[in-house]
Amino acid sequence: MxxxxxxxxxxxxxxxxxxxxxxxxxxxxxxxxxxxxxxxxxxxxxxxxxxxxxxxxxxxxxxxxxxxxxxxxxxxxxxxxxxxxxxxxxxxxxxxxxxxxxxxxxxxxxxxxxxxxxxxxxxxxxxxxxxxxxxxxxxxxxxxxxxxxxxxxxxxxxxxxxxxxxxxxKEHHTVEFLEKLDNIEKQEDTWFECLDRRKWDTYDIVCLKRYLNE
Missing domain, CATH: 3.50.30.40 (Ribonuclease E inhibitor RraA/RraA-like)
Incomplete structure (x- = not known):
């Protein structure tokens, strides 16, 4: 493929x-x-x-x-x-x-x-x-x-x-873009996990990216 x-x-x-x-x-x-x-x-x-x-x-x-x-x-x-x-x-x-x-x-x-x-x-x-x-x-x-x-x-x-x-x-039909799609999905999963389970606010999640230090 x-x-x-x-x-x-x-x-x-x-x-x-x-x-x-x-x-x-x-x-x-x-x-x-x-x-x-x-x-x-x-x-x-x-x-x-x-x-x-x-x-x-x-x-x-x-x-x-x-x-x-x-x-x-x-x-x-x-x-x-x-x-x-x-x-x-x-x-x-x-x-x-x-x-x-x-x-x-x-x-x-x-x-x-x-x-x-x-x-x-x-x-x-x-x-x-x-x-x-x-x-x-x-x-x-x-x-x-x-x-x-x-x-x-x-x-x-x-x-x-x-x-x-x-x-x-067409210039974005690359392996690198495929990896970006993987990464954006992982990021979305992480953000909603922090919001729904950890009950963090969006400033901690989006701006400070607090999850990177946990």
């Missing part, structure tokens, strides 16, 4: 939260404006980056074909003027038929009632009934934008829960 798969499996099996993962990243990694639609979902997986642009979601329909089982699909929108990029139809296709484990987007979606009814694992920037147009744009997305965002996100790892979405960049 390669190190990326090990990281994904450790987070999945131990349900390591976005809070803990962000701490392992030095309190960074937030994928902004992606909020859970349905409470209680936990998802982690390889990021498949796709996009809409110029008020069209034609490119999303094209790119959705490439989604693989276990992917978390990241949808970004460029020059879409707050139009919804997808709704229930595309969400169902990617989650049910392409077996994505989640959809994340910093843009609005639509069909909120159906996404909620079906309890899909979706994180997005709110909802609007006004969607993108289904028209092919002859001029491609700006090359620099496409390259920069694909390099940044495609192939990274996304962790999603009720708190939000955290991205683990």
């Amino acid at each position: 390669d190190i990326k798969k090990e990281i994904i499996e450790k987070i999945r099996k131990n349900r390591i939260s976005t809070t803990e993962v962000a701490d392992c990243l030095g309190k960074t990694g937030l994928f902004e404006n992606a909020h859970c639609v349905n409470r209680g979902h936990f998802a982690v997986g390889n990021v498949r980056w796709i996009y809409a642009y110029n008020e069209s979601n034609w490119s999303i329909h094209e790119q959705a074909r490439d989604v693989q089982a276990g992917d978390i699909v990241m949808i970004e929108a460029f020059n879409c003027n707050n139009r919804a990029t997808i709704g229930e139809l595309v969400s169902k296709f990617m989650i049910l038929y392409r077996e994505a484990v989640g959809i994340i987007s910093n843009a609005p979606l639509r069909d909120a009632n159906d996404l909620i009814k079906q309890n899909y694992p979706v994180w997005c920037n709110g909802f609007t009934p006004v969607g993108c147009f289904n028209k092919k744009i002859e001029e491609p997305l700006d090359e620099e934008i496409c390259y920069t965002h694909r390099e940044k996100y495609d192939g990274s790892i996304a962790v999603c829960d009720d708190t939000g979405v955290v991205i683990i960049p």
Whole structure:
């Protein structure tokens, strides 16, 4: 098993939260404006980056074909003027038929009632009934934008829960990061043991780290 798969499996099996993962990243990694639609979902997986642009979601329909089982699909929108990029139809296709484990987007979606009814694992920037147009744009997305965002996100790892979405960049897919995940879990266990059993206050636990001298 390669190190990326090990990281994904450790987070999945131990349900390591976005809070803990962000701490392992030095309190960074937030994928902004992606909020859970349905409470209680936990998802982690390889990021498949796709996009809409110029008020069209034609490119999303094209790119959705490439989604693989276990992917978390990241949808970004460029020059879409707050139009919804997808709704229930595309969400169902990617989650049910392409077996994505989640959809994340910093843009609005639509069909909120159906996404909620079906309890899909979706994180997005709110909802609007006004969607993108289904028209092919002859001029491609700006090359620099496409390259920069694909390099940044495609192939990274996304962790999603009720708190939000955290991205683990590719440069952190290392043995050292795997060790950080182990350490953060041990720290959390120690902190709550000190709080619940020893009845210490949080100043002793977090600031003074009194347990190191016990």
